[in-house]
Amino acid sequence: MITIYGHEFKSNWKSLLIWAVCVGGMGLACILLFSSVQESMAGMAENFASMGAFSDAFGMRQLSIATLTGFYATEVGTIHGLGGGMFAAILGTGMLSKEEDGHTSEFLFSLPIARSKVIWAKWWAVVTLILLFNLLCMGLYVLGFFSLGEHIPVKEFLLYHGMQVFMQIEIGAICYALSAWMKKNQLGLGLGMVLLLYGYDLMTRVIPDLADYKVISPFSYANAADVFSSGTVAGTATVIGAVVLVVSIWLAHVVYGRRDLAA
Amino acid sequence: MKQVIEINHLTKHYGTHRGVEDVSFCVKEGSIFGFLGPNGAGKSTTIRAMLGLLRFEQGRIQLFGKDIQKDKEAILREVGYMPSEAMFYPSMRVKEVVQLVADVRKKDCREEAAKLCDRLQIDPEKKIRELSLGNRKKVGIVCAMQHRPKLFVFDEPTSGLDPLIQREFFALIREYVAEGTTCLLSTHVLSEVKNHCEKVAIMKEGKLQCVDTVAHMTKTSAKRIRMVRDGKQEDFLFKGDLNDLAKELVGHEITDILIEDPSLDEIFLHFYQ
Numbered sequence: 001m002i003t004i005y006g007h008e009f010k011s012n013w014k015s016l017l018i019w020a021v022c023v024g025g026m027g028l029a030c031i032l033l034f035s036s037v038q039e040s041m042a043g044m045a046e047n048f049a050s051m052g053a054f055s056d057a058f059g060m061r062q063l064s065i066a067t068l069t070g071f072y073a074t075e076v077g078t079i080h081g082l083g084g085g086m087f088a089a090i091l092g093t094g095m096l097s098k099e100e101d102g103h104t105s106e107f108l109f110s111l112p113i114a115r116s117k118v119i120w121a122k123w124w125a126v127v128t129l130i131l132l133f134n135l136l137c138m139g140l141y142v143l144g145f146f147s148l149g150e151h152i153p154v155k156e157f158l159l160y161h162g163m164q165v166f167m168q169i170e171i172g173a174i175c176y177a178l179s180a181w182m183k184k185n186q187l188g189l190g191l192g193m194v195l196l197l198y199g200y201d202l203m204t205r206v207i208p209d210l211a212d213y214k215v216i217s218p219f220s221y222a223n224a225a226d227v228f229s230s231g232t233v234a235g236t237a238t239v240i241g242a243v244v245l246v247v248s249i250w251l252a253h254v255v256y257g258r259r260d261l262a263a
Numbered sequence: 264m265k266q267v268i269e270i271n272h273l274t275k276h277y278g279t280h281r282g283v284e285d286v287s288f289c290v291k292e293g294s295i296f297g298f299l300g301p302n303g304a305g306k307s308t309t310i311r312a313m314l315g316l317l318r319f320e321q322g323r324i325q326l327f328g329k330d331i332q333k334d335k336e337a338i339l340r341e342v343g344y345m346p347s348e349a350m351f352y353p354s355m356r357v358k359e360v361v362q363l364v365a366d367v368r369k370k371d372c373r374e375e376a377a378k379l380c381d382r383l384q385i386d387p388e389k390k391i392r393e394l395s396l397g398n399r400k401k402v403g404i405v406c407a408m409q410h411r412p413k414l415f416v417f418d419e420p421t422s423g424l425d426p427l428i429q430r431e432f433f434a435l436i437r438e439y440v441a442e443g444t445t446c447l448l449s450t451h452v453l454s455e456v457k458n459h460c461e462k463v464a465i466m467k468e469g470k471l472q473c474v475d476t477v478a479h480m481t482k483t484s485a486k487r488i489r490m491v492r493d494g495k496q497e498d499f500l501f502k503g504d505l506n507d508l509a510k511e512l513v514g515h516e517i518t519d520i521l522i523e524d525p526s527l528d529e530i531f532l533h534f535y536q
Contacts, residue, residue, distance in 0.1 A: 003363065003366040003367050004367070007363055011352065011354070102350060102352070102353070103348050103350035104350050104351060104352060105316075106311070106316060106344075106346035106348065106350075107346060107350060107351060107403075107406075109315075109316055110314050110316065110339060110342070110344040110346070111339065111364060111367045111368070112336050112337070112338075112339035112340040112367065112368060113336065113339075113367055114335070114336050258318065260277070260316070260317045260318060261316050261317075
């Protein structure tokens with residue numbers, strides 16, 4: 001099992017570095033940009049906070065973008081949430097289906113290793129890569145805060161990134177289950193799903209009638225503005241996320257474990 | 264002698280499409296067994312069911328006396344399989360693929376792998392994406408042989424290999440078989456079966472047509488008939504009682520007739536058609 005885990009990790013580490021440098025680098029650039037836009041932000045913060053539903057959607061009513069924490073939660077939070085979700089979707093959708101897509105399933109599954117062990121090894125590789133992606137990004141963000149000599153709200157920062165890891169693992173799990181069904185790598189489907197869930201989360205924040213249904217999207221419990229303003233996470237949405245995660249992994253096992261594998 | 268492969272009444276359908284129906288045969292230890300049939304005959308389906316890659320509706324498959332559906336991992340430890348496509352991870356080097364297989368098998372195969380790479384003339388430093396089909400086949404052969412398994416399963420192994428490497432490949436098989444390894448050779452190249460196999464199973468349209476020794480098949484009752492009947496030249500393979508043929512010829516003008524044993528190629532093709 002450890003061999004397959006190591007193989008998957010090695011196969012994806014370049015992609016991990018590229019995504020971490022791109023997403024983390026963009027976040028770092030945003031943080032560093034803050035000192036040069038801080039003055040103009042002070043004037044804009046009030047306007048942004050009074051734009052009704054738009055302000056709610058992007059969390060600018062709860063937090064002031066004139067402070068680094070507020071700026072981080074609204075700007076970097078969006079970049080990291082979307083970037084991380086996409087990275088998780090890319091990992092998940094390709095992890096199982098790539099064997100049939102690349103015609104390597106006969107090679108891999110004729111080796112003396114149970115299919116369930118392969119499924120677990122690949123899943124743990126997805127989880128590890130997501131964890132490392134977040135650690136690398138967090139390192140870059142912390143570097144940004146230190147460069148500006150700003151205080152990091154440690155509790156909120158860790159809570160937000162913890163929820164982001166959880167959200168990405170949930171997205172990775174949903175895509176992993178899809179991957180178990182597919183004979184081709186459906187990257188577009190995974191990325192489309194992330195954008196759809198993000199868009200749905202925005203809509204539920206803008207449209208009051210949808211507020212009760214916002215727990216469906218994992219972006220609801222991993223929203224930076226919510227976490228940084230309240231210092232807590234939404235319990236129901238997190239529990240639903242955990243159930244979706246477990247069911248997705250179970251489905252991946254059931255489907256892939258019983259499927260006839262194409263050559 | 265022990266049976267290494269025992270397939271009993273194997274039936275597999277892909278939805279409404281035919282896979283294989285009621286296939287049964289055995290392969291004894293230390294032999295080279297030919298598995299012959301045209302494209303789409305069901306050879307690969309049988310092999311893939313045999314290795315636990317496909318689930319099947321009916322029948323039982325035992326390798327080394329163990330049921331593939333119950334002891335798949337233990338069985339595959341003793342099997343070296345080379346799929347017909349020979350596809351590997353394109354970004355990896357040959358040596359990394361070979362090492363990955365050895366690591367999954369938890370065996371140190373470096374010495375044997377180096378010997379095989381040398382005999383098959385493979386550069387272990389090359390990336391898989393740089394290899395031709397023939398060279399990928401060679402990597403497949405190394406992966407299947409390096410752990411010295413008890414059973415080889417080769418699915419159309421020689422397509423893409425040049426004649427010299429084909430000769431080396433069969434020399435390697437004979438060396439391992441001499442040490443007790445069994446080999447199932449799936450192919451549609453008649454000469455490979457004729458030259459290297461003791462026994463052969465012939466598949467056609469998902470059904471087993473015949474299982475026999477190559478030597479016995481040449482002594483079949485089928486005859487090649489060449490004759491000139493009513494002024495027309497005829498040439499066909501006749502299987503049955505020659506008295507029936509004689510009765511059929513009564514009333515016709517036979518100016519020339521030759522009855523002979525068919526070649527092995529003709530016998531195989533007779534089952535194909």
